[in-house]
Amino acid sequence: MATFRHICDSVAVITLSNPPVNALSSALIQALQKALGEAIRDSAVEAIVICGDKGKFCAGADIREFNKPSQKRGPHLLLLTDLIESNKKPVVAAIEGVALGGGLELALGCHYRVAHVQARVGLPEVLLGILPAASGTQRLPRLIGIAAALTLITTGKYVPAREALKLGIVDKVVGENTVDEAIRLAKKVIGQPLGSRQLSTLPVQCPPNVEALLAEAMVKVKKQFRGAQSPQACIEAVRAAVHLPYTEGIKKEQELYQFLNATHEPRAQQYAFFAEREVAKWTLPSGASWKTVSPQPIHTAAVIGLGTMGRGIVTSLAKAKIPVVALEQDKRQLDIGSKAVMSLLDREILKMEQLGHTEATNSLGPVRFTLDYDELKDVDIVIEAVFENMALKKDIFRRLSVVCKPEAFLCTNTSGLNIDEIASVTNRPQMVIGTHFFSPAHIMKLLEVVRGCYTSSTTISTAMRLAKMLGKIGVLVGNCPSFVGNRLMRLYVEQAVFLVEEGSKPEEIDLALEDFGLAMGPFRMMDLAGLDIGWKARTEIGLTGPKLPIGTPARQRGSKRYSPLPDILCEQGRFGQKSGQGWYKYEKSGGRNAMPDPWLYNFLSEYRCIHNLKTRNITQEEVIERCLYILINQGFKVLEEGIASDPKDIDVIYNNGYGWPKHTGGPMYYASLVGLPVVLTKLEKYYEDNPDILDLKPSNFLKKLVASGTPPLKEWRSHLGSQSSKL
Numbered sequence: 001m002a003t004f005r006h007i008c009d010s011v012a013v014i015t016l017s018n019p020p021v022n023a024l025s026s027a028l029i030q031a032l033q034k035a036l037g038e039a040i041r042d043s044a045v046e047a048i049v050i051c052g053d054k055g056k057f058c059a060g061a062d063i064r065e066f067n068k069p070s071q072k073r074g075p076h077l078l079l080l081t082d083l084i085e086s087n088k089k090p091v092v093a094a095i096e097g098v099a100l101g102g103g104l105e106l107a108l109g110c111h112y113r114v115a116h117v118q119a120r121v122g123l124p125e126v127l128l129g130i131l132p133a134a135s136g137t138q139r140l141p142r143l144i145g146i147a148a149a150l151t152l153i154t155t156g157k158y159v160p161a162r163e164a165l166k167l168g169i170v171d172k173v174v175g176e177n178t179v180d181e182a183i184r185l186a187k188k189v190i191g192q193p194l195g196s197r198q199l200s201t202l203p204v205q206c207p208p209n210v211e212a213l214l215a216e217a218m219v220k221v222k223k224q225f226r227g228a229q230s231p232q233a234c235i236e237a238v239r240a241a242v243h244l245p246y247t248e249g250i251k252k253e254q255e256l257y258q259f260l261n262a263t264h265e266p267r268a269q270q271y272a273f274f275a276e277r278e279v280a281k282w283t284l285p286s287g288a289s290w291k292t293v294s295p296q297p298i299h300t301a302a303v304i305g306l307g308t309m310g311r312g313i314v315t316s317l318a319k320a321k322i323p324v325v326a327l328e329q330d331k332r333q334l335d336i337g338s339k340a341v342m343s344l345l346d347r348e349i350l351k352m353e354q355l356g357h358t359e360a361t362n363s364l365g366p367v368r369f370t371l372d373y374d375e376l377k378d379v380d381i382v383i384e385a386v387f388e389n390m391a392l393k394k395d396i397f398r399r400l401s402v403v404c405k406p407e408a409f410l411c412t413n414t415s416g417l418n419i420d421e422i423a424s425v426t427n428r429p430q431m432v433i434g435t436h437f438f439s440p441a442h443i444m445k446l447l448e449v450v451r452g453c454y455t456s457s458t459t460i461s462t463a464m465r466l467a468k469m470l471g472k473i474g475v476l477v478g479n480c481p482s483f484v485g486n487r488l489m490r491l492y493v494e495q496a497v498f499l500v501e502e503g504s505k506p507e508e509i510d511l512a513l514e515d516f517g518l519a520m521g522p523f524r525m526m527d528l529a530g531l532d533i534g535w536k537a538r539t540e541i542g543l544t545g546p547k548l549p550i551g552t553p554a555r556q557r558g559s560k561r562y563s564p565l566p567d568i569l570c571e572q573g574r575f576g577q578k579s580g581q582g583w584y585k586y587e588k589s590g591g592r593n594a595m596p597d598p599w600l601y602n603f604l605s606e607y608r609c610i611h612n613l614k615t616r617n618i619t620q621e622e623v624i625e626r627c628l629y630i631l632i633n634q635g636f637k638v639l640e641e642g643i644a645s646d647p648k649d650i651d652v653i654y655n656n657g658y659g660w661p662k663h664t665g666g667p668m669y670y671a672s673l674v675g676l677p678v679v680l681t682k683l684e685k686y687y688e689d690n691p692d693i694l695d696l697k698p699s700n701f702l703k704k705l706v707a708s709g710t711p712p713l714k715e716w717r718s719h720l721g722s723q724s725s726k727l
């Protein structure tokens, strides 16, 4: 609803109200139209202020209505912006909280915009698979120029008020009483000409190199959002603003919107949007849930281990203003680690200052570095982030049991070790939980929260709350080797290596999967992460190295196919980027520029000769299907075993932790797009061709879903039956 009231006889204030974020539903748009009409007709009203209820201007079109048929929301919103702009009475937007998407478009229709200092504005439609189709692509370039508008529209980035002021999106930033300030401004401009404030009537200020700018933007989005259509459509719409009059530009904007709307992208992206919010609403088979179990407060934290992960975790906690004690095992490691953390924190301060924060240094929590476990005695939570060695982790957790106060939660950042085994050495196994961060931990949004068999619901609630405090998306999963993310990833990577044995080149596989939309192909990813990490883990469990039983066939472990290729590369000192060579060669150790390596081609020829492997022509289609379907198949197994409780958990993990392209919704959503019968048939075929790749064997759950007539993804969960949930 939109309420309308008079202030001081001459200014009408219209308040948007649609909890929780005042999204523009059909009902709200109609109510706003009605309130505006009343204000315009009311001869006592000389100016209008539009604001949002409860300190939030408007988060844009109501995404919950996007999939409802016969929506008139779009055209109405567009008309509304024209109605506001052409009105002779000045209209001022009072922006508190957010003005996003349709919310910002509404504000751009207004003649003036006043923002609270903590407000954020942006056009995030591109992240929902659409474009700002209520005139955003036409009005914003007229207000702030082509280059800045292109950046905002193609990235969907949210801009804080001070930056918005610099860009010219808002006219004034205030520290308090935004609505009062908007009223003051509205009164002041009564009677003044509004021509220069009507954005649709202004010319677009084009730099001479505008075509080059547009072309450059196109190259960038094609690289950054491979396979996604909405960023390209956004650029086309801005191009229309450059070349066409406003009304023609609007027509083009609408055409592009309708084109995008007919693709699968908006549905996939909107599914991903809601999935990210729904994963926070965890429920256990016992009935305990996010609604019924309160988290314990986290006022202070400790991190053990200042390697790459530990440094990122400390930074993440400091960014959330949580005081941290950071512990290392010896002085040298502590010095190296503390310097690295301080440099990460400095970078965060710089970023904040660039965004206009005046007191950036004070907005980070304090970090204290120590070698002394006694300094951990008062913290509320400890996150262990030492390297993946069970004996070492157990030692640490035994020590923590003694040192930490009884109410302290003990978390491990292991990426795959058994949480129960770690918990079993403590005096509080119910307060032990996995918090698996993703590198770089202060940037990546995902936190895989792993529940062991002893973990209490209060511990889960607290870990999920910690994720929120850190600005991350916590996804609750069960305890199994490698949990959900890495368990699926291992098979995907392994498949890529098998394909190389069979005749593909690493760069061909990377290209196929990057063209599909993955942020990085498997070989570039392995080189970046370091091949030695997996090698060490495989050596420890006896898959390679001295513990491997003599006589084990080189390409077989148990009854499964195995590729020793990554092990051999490591034996040759090829660890990836860090050593300057791996699957690719690099300009130097630590270099990032991956170049195909003729050495590798010779090596692969010899390897295939030794193992009597005949190469064949492998299509892009096979690469994508084998790598992705084996991952998806494992996703079904994870659901069947109750390690994840819903397909959207797997999708959120992949979208936010593994660079899966959100415009396909995530692996499980993608499977539903392709069609489960197709995925099943292909898996059956590939399994028949490769009977020693056991993980290609279709999961029973996938078969069950197909046999049940392929229900929509939101119903899969109800087909799981009496699963033994690990949650």
Ligand SMILES: CCCCCCCCCCCCC/C=C/C(=O)SCCNC(=O)CCNC(=O)[C@H](O)C(C)(C)COP(=O)(O)OP(=O)(O)OC[C@H]1O[C@@H](n2cnc3c(N)ncnc32)[C@H](O)[C@@H]1OP(=O)(O)O
Binding pocket: 020, 021, 023, 059, 060, 061, 062, 063, 064, 073, 074, 075, 077, 098, 100, 101, 102, 103, 124, 125, 128, 131, 132, 133, 134, 254, 257, 258, 274, 277, 278
């Ligand atoms: C005849 C044919 C003619 C064709 C003509 C076609 C013309 C068509 C024109 C169409 C015009 C459309 C143009 C406009 C499009 C849009 O505006 S799209 C929406 C853009 N906005 C966004 O993407 C904002 C997304 N939201 C956020 O970023 C965050 O939610 C937030 C607002 C910053 C708040 O963050 P936080 O405080 O962290 O809370 P959350 O948990 O994220 O959200 C709280 C709850 O609010 C729900 N929610 C958020 N945004 C929306 C929204 N826009 N619509 C509906 N609901 C929203 C969110 O789901 C949470 O809900 P709960 O989980 O239930 O609490």
